[in-house]
Amino acid sequence: MNSPYALSIFLIPAIGFVWHHRKHELEKRVKTKSGLELTYLSSVAGLVFTSISYFALRLINFLVAYYGNEKLISLKALILKEIPDHSLLYFLGGFCISFLASRFFLKTNDEVWIGDSKLCEIWKDLVEGQKTIIIFLKNNKCYTGFLTYAEVSERVPLEERVVSLIVFASGFRAPDGLVDWNTEYTNEIEHFFLMSEIVNFSEHHKGATFKISKKISLKKNNKK
Amino acid sequence: MEKKLKLDPSKVEYDGKGFRVVIADMDAFREKLKRLKDEVLKDIQENNEESSDDSEDRRNVALPRQESAY
Numbered sequence: 001m002n003s004p005y006a007l008s009i010f011l012i013p014a015i016g017f018v019w020h021h022r023k024h025e026l027e028k029r030v031k032t033k034s035g036l037e038l039t040y041l042s043s044v045a046g047l048v049f050t051s052i053s054y055f056a057l058r059l060i061n062f063l064v065a066y067y068g069n070e071k072l073i074s075l076k077a078l079i080l081k082e083i084p085d086h087s088l089l090y091f092l093g094g095f096c097i098s099f100l101a102s103r104f105f106l107k108t109n110d111e112v113w114i115g116d117s118k119l120c121e122i123w124k125d126l127v128e129g130q131k132t133i134i135i136f137l138k139n140n141k142c143y144t145g146f147l148t149y150a151e152v153s154e155r156v157p158l159e160e161r162v163v164s165l166i167v168f169a170s171g172f173r174a175p176d177g178l179v180d181w182n183t184e185y186t187n188e189i190e191h192f193f194l195m196s197e198i199v200n201f202s203e204h205h206k207g208a209t210f211k212i213s214k215k216i217s218l219k220k221n222n223k224k
Numbered sequence: 225m226e227k228k229l230k231l232d233p234s235k236v237e238y239d240g241k242g243f244r245v246v247i248a249d250m251d252a253f254r255e256k257l258k259r260l261k262d263e264v265l266k267d268i269q270e271n272n273e274e275s276s277d278d279s280e281d282r283r284n285v286a287l288p289r290q291e292s293a294y
Contacts, residue, residue, distance in 0.1 A: 028238040031226060110233040116226045124229075127243040128236040132260050144264055146257055151242035161242075168261045169268060181268045188257060206267055 008050075008091070013039055015094040016046030022102035028113035030120050031154050046094065049101070053093030115152070123150035123163075132204040135163065137197045142179055143170045144204055148190055161195040 020042050024033065033041075064076050080086055115121065126133060126147050134144045145165035152161070166188050171181035202208065236243050247253045 028231070028240075110237070111231055112228050113231050113238050114226055114228055121229065124231070124236065124243050127245050128232055130235065130245055130256075132264060146260055147245070149242055149244045153241040156241055166257060168264045181272075184265065188254070204264060206263070207271070208267075 011091045011094075012046035012050055013042040014046065015049050015091065015098050016042035016044065018095065018098040019045045019049070019102045019106075022106050026106055026108040028109075030113065030115035030117065030152050045098070049098040050090060050094040053097055054090045056097075057089055057093055117152070120152040123152055126150070126203065132168070133165070133201055134204055134208070135165070135193060135201040136173060136199045137193070138199055139197075140173045141170060142173050143167050143191070143193070144181075145169075145185075145191070151195070159194065159196045162192045163195055163198065163201075164190040164192045167191045 017038070020038060061076075064072055068076070083089060113124070127150055131147055132144065133147050134142060136142045143165060145167035147163070147165055149162070149164040151163070167185045169181050169185065170183045171179050173179045231238065233246070234248065235246055237246050238244075
């Protein structure tokens with residue numbers, strides 16, 4: 001029978017993957033790890049856990065042989081008799097240690113998220129600040145409302161990412177930039193917008209309705 | 225380059241795909257929503273009145289339509 005050491009090329013990364021999969025699940029990570037990076041990190045973690053398993057089992061073996069009574073030695077022999085190759089135990093031990101360590105030592109941290117995009121930070125700040133925002137769509141429609149959700153994960157394709165608002169009013173932006181706010185929304189329901197349809201967005205501020213008062217603009221021009 | 229950034233779990237949560245606002249008290253949230261909406265609509269109304277001073281621009285004197293959905 002082929003030695004399981006030949007299978008170690010698959011088993012060691014698999015052992016490490018148990019740890020990293022759990023870590024990835026718990027981390028609030030916007031950008032997913034690449035396959036190459038995950039394989040490398042899993043291999044390293046797998047080597048560590050397999051080594052721990054190896055030394056732990058060798059220690060147990062030594063202790064049983066040195067201090068164990070006849071019953072214990074015969075029990076050990078009975079268990080090992082069923083296993084065709086004893087080195088399989090090291091990998092099995094590695095899986096167990098990896099699984100237990102990932103459950104005991106890895107905890108979710110609600111106060112930290114991991115990202116590298118400025119745009120993600122902007123959306124996060126707007127949601128966290130519980131802001132009213134204005135979004136402008138490609139079809140020249142615009143909406144102002146309370147931002148409730150912004151999808152930023154790179155696991156979601158860009159054309160499927162959504163933003164949701166509880167819309168207060170909507171309008172239409174003319175080519176000259178003037179916005180015609182013509183519809184008030186009375187129900188507090190979330191409206192979902194595809195991010196790929198959003199041309200730009202801004203935080204709402206008093207006066208930022210994108211309507212230009214002709215009087216004021218004339219005064220500014222006359223100052224020249 | 226990836227970096228760890230702070231999140232205020234009392235205001236926002238990351239659900240694995242995006243950031244969602246946390247609503248601890250629904251009643252307080254509804255009041256806040258109403259206040260924000262009134263501010264926005266008042267602002268739009270004030271700007272409408274300023275713009276309507278120009279006789280060429282006769283659009284949007286008031287918000288004529290109220291809809292409960294699209």
